[in-house]
Amino acid sequence: MHEMSLCQELARLIAERAAADGFSRVRRVVLDIGALSHVMPEAMVFGFDVATRGGPAEGALxxxxxxxxxxxxxxxxxSRAIAARGDACPVCGGHKLLVTGGDDLRLKELEVV
Ligand SMILES: [Zn+2]
Structure with a gap:
């Protein structure tokens, strides 16, 4: 389950930022999980709870x-919107598509106390 290691990475990143920016608690974390990424949001929620225990993001939303x-x-x-990797172009039906977005996981926002 790679979500767990992603969460550990995320917790580490938040702890690093807390040390660098001088905050001690995080109230809210906003994550963008692209529709084409191979990351399951439910698994991230679970992993986040476990990985942030004892750190600045413990209990954060x-x-x-x-x-x-x-x-x-x-x-x-x-540019076209697609629901899954390998989908045809919704307009011309072609398959010469290059994924340009929505395929990764990004930490977008940290609301700190
Ligand atoms: Zn097309």
């Missing part, structure tokens, strides 16, 4: 947003 997948269709020469 984890807010997960799901930005949609986007890809560049080389046939249309335009």
């Amino acid at each position: 984890l807010e997960i947003r799901r930005p949609p997948g986007t890809a560049w269709c080389t046939d249309c020469a335009a």
Whole structure:
């Protein structure tokens, strides 16, 4: 379950930032989990609780947003929204798509006390 290691990485990142910026508690964490990423939001919620125990983000509210997948269709020469990797272009039906967004996990916001 790679979500657990992602959460440990996230907890480490938050602790580092707490030390660098001089805050001790985090109230809210906003994560973007792209619709095309291979990360399960439910597993992140669970892993986050475990990984942040004893650190500055313990008990923080984890807010997960799901930005949609986007890809560049080389046939249309335009950006298209896609629901899954390997989907055809919703406009021309072509398969020459390059994923351009919604495929990763990002720490977007930290609300600190
Ligand atoms: Zn197209």
